[in-house]
């Protein structure tokens with residue numbers, strides 16, 4: 576049994592940060608080492624974005640957005656598979672055309688309310704969870720036992736995204752990747768509803784010059800766990 580010292584339950588941990596800061600890979604590894612459930616909230620926004628694109632939905636039509644959300648089922652598997660209405664869309668939601676649209680879709684309050692409600696339900700039903708996204712420290716889990724904000728320089732985040740895209744066989748120029756990140760950063764942090772922000776009680780880790788292992792160890796070091 577893994578516990579936060581002083582608690583008789585496993586911890587709830589929230590990690591936020593901009594695109595390309597390495598949140599997903601780090602959060603997944605920390606969850607594995609500490610035997611916690613991992614929830615990638617961005618995957619839920621990506622799945623909704625895929626459906627919005629497929630249905631050619633007008634984002635200004637709030638009623639249509641709400642109706643789409645109410646008729647959509649998103650399931651996340653333990654191996655990070657993502658199912659949209661029963662279809663495995665794990666790979667599809669990582670494609671560049673989703674990157675292009677996910678920030679505007681995520682800025683819609685109706686979408687945020689809907690997904691935050693289900694994320695909070697999952698957290699309340701799970702003993703021990705790491706949630707990662709843009710508003711998990713501020714909105715989804717404001718009372719998390721630990722809050723982290725992972726950051727990295729724009730150059731480093733672009734470089735990481737570049738490597739990731741190449742690994743998937745996606746060919747984009749470095750300039751295109753940079754432009755996409757800059758655009759997403761500005762929409763994610765300037766939107767009115769729950770923008771990406773550093774909450775006062777977050778532990779901020781600049782990962783620019785840290786290896787993957789160093790970031791994982793740093794996070795685990797902060798988590799006071801009685802193993």
Ligand code: DC
Pocket residue numbers: 594616617618620621677678681682707708709710711759763
């Ligand atoms: O972490 P990611 O790149 O998969 O997230 C995709 C987008 O989803 C991100 O640009 C903004 C949105 N998002 C959000 O608004 N709130 C979250 N908690 C997670 C992601």
